[in-house]
Amino acid sequence: MSTRDVVITGIGPVSAIGTGRVATRQALESATSGIHDITLFDVEGMPTRRAAEIRDFDLEQILQTRQTYLDRASQFALGATQLALDDAGLSREDVANAALFYGSAFGCMDTMALFFEDLVAKGPRLVKPFLFPHTYSNTPISLIAIEFGICGYHANYASGNVASGCAIIDAYDRIRTGRCDLALAGGVDALSLAAYEGLSELGELSPGDGGDECCAPFSAHRNGTVLGEGAVTLVLESRDHARARGAAILGEITGASLAAGVESSGYAATVHHSLAAATTRTPHAICAGGNGSVEQDLWLGAGIGAFLDEQPNPIPVTSLVPIFGNTGGCASALQSAAAILIMESGVLPATLHADNPDPAARVAPITDSTRGAPLENMLVTTADPGGTVATLSLCKSDT
Template identity: 30%
Template sequence: MPNRSRTGDSAVSPERTKVVITGLGETTALGGDVASTWDAMVRGDSGIHLLDDEPWAKELPPLLGGRVRVEPGPGLEHKQRRRLSRTAQFAVTAASEAWNDAGLDDASVPPQRVAVVVSAALGDMTSIIDGWELLKQRGWKRVPPMTVPMSMGNGSAAAVALLVNARVGVHATVNACSSGTQALVTAADLIRRGDADIVVAGGAEAPLHPMVLSSFAAMRALSQRADDPASACRPYDAERDGMVLGEGAGILVLESEQHARERGARIYAELAGVGISSDAYHMVQPEPNGAGTATAVRASLDDAAVSPADVAHFNANGTATVPGDAAEARAVQAVFGDASQGPAVTANKSMTGHSLGAAGAIESITTILALHHGLVPPTRNFTRLDEDLSVDVVHGTPLKLGNEQIIAVKNSAGFGGHNVALTFRGVAARSVD
């Protein structure tokens, strides 16, 4: 099947299979589903709190985090609660919502045409560390038999595959903090190649473990504003001092446009272009000028056959680290021009925290809803940019998009220099016939 190079070296074929989004599901620090999370984002709420009620809290400096607003247990069967890690419980909760939202709960879908791509940056640290503690304290016979399956990186993907009866394949892309976004690239590839009609894809993560938090603290990557949790995560703000970790999951249902139209599905948006690159610069620091990010964004736009001037909205990686936000802002300027020319930029981690492998998928849902509703949520805690940067950061109140503004880009980056960009097209740009 004719396709297009992600580096933009060949022309778009009119015969290429279009990939559309028909279902959304998530659980975040702002809400237990898509609707509640979206409403909270539009209001500019914060899901960040002091983690002072954990049993380990007294042994560590004050730490912040974005716990899921609704615990997953009540929506799961008893066996699932026992055999699924916390990460996988998030994934199954979000996937169930997305599957139902796509109108597939009662549909007859051949399992040989359904695939799953669900990712996590860490797998599930709690399962394996708790198993290790039991081994030390009570001996090997007390280690839960599902410890290894629960902690594996593909555990969430496998659990979602069982939920939707996927037979094409189960994939778990591990690209650090861009894992959830990379999952959507892999899903689009499966559909474009004709391997699947439906792919359930996204990311899940449960990183609020003392070892994970301590590692990021030792790296000096975390915000120190423990006295004011709601104001701690400040993406793009000149006074930013580090990220805040969060937990949750974002799952999307992707389909070929033909399959979606044939079954009369509601279409949120088209995943029109994908772009990937790598910095090959440093394990945890981004390339200072954002060259790798700019490459991925340009490739995504080229894959979608749109120009930078067509883009109305840019959903940033926006971790609130000093070097990370500066590098991304320079990439935005390099691709789109300064603030007067570029798209409206927003950073959702200011409200949810950074959910690592789930972040890109959660933020892709927000990007899609921004197109769907014509409204860009604000960046919380933003007051002013670094003096040498020029990007248009939405803050204070949501920004209404005009009817003609129907292209948006989602950007993600991860440790190791992973860069992934997605270009979404609002359905109004395409005929529904």
């Protein structure tokens, strides 16, 4: 089967470090963290007080929508999509038949809780009907379709922390095999009290050991992850389609792998396999989804370490989670967008708080940002705690 090149022509990022491509690139260049004290909900008495919360996001500054209610996740998703279309120079007419792929780990938990509160407090007959359609996993993607008039192929992924990775990989496949020319792909996850409490209950959030609260990927002192939120929409198209309309090509997806392991075998080999399978060109850097999780960073790092052992030359590894927070299902898309911006700027951001690497994690991420080194190919890998790993191979625009 002959396949086609898949290029990225638009990036619409919304995260705690900024809204839009320019702001995001600037924050990455200065390795500025978006993790601050949580203001979105009351964390009094809780061990975890910080997250990469998006502040001052105003959807009306990006687009005017007729929707009278939007879950936080839906707002981010709509904003990211408008930004992506603007970035790609696409009108709503241009995307009427585009394929749409989106993913989220938690969907609209904020609105789920809002709806359910009434059930508990007031009973079944006094719930607010208008809220319920805004509680679905596929609410954000449906609202994207409605807002922008996108009637084409439509797939929503609830695949945990690799959700947007699954979305991008299937979009990539659909374009490269010639089944569509143009796709929007990405993901979203928003902070919610319910998800925060749930993960805190499970001991997943820093400080899981009662120590200092910090997101320290692959570090010996790591004690849990720190949540973040965000949305990213990428515009993907075949190279021919992009050239035909004179689009600026920002980068290219050159390989992709979705791999999964089982508990009985551990997941390090899964990570190793995913990296190898996605690699089509020797990467100049690896953007690893190390998120400070005590257990996950161990096998993620071991898998990356095994991959690095096979490489002829050292490859720098960094994690952007201390900058973006752990953005759940949005992580793959956000890190992919970041990788394109990193290759554009030539600055590989340091992994914050990673100055004490855990030898067992087998990865010593860079602790100083690098400038001037070749950065034309990168691997972006994210993982779900249940052992699914999504890896994308991205390269810099050649124009």
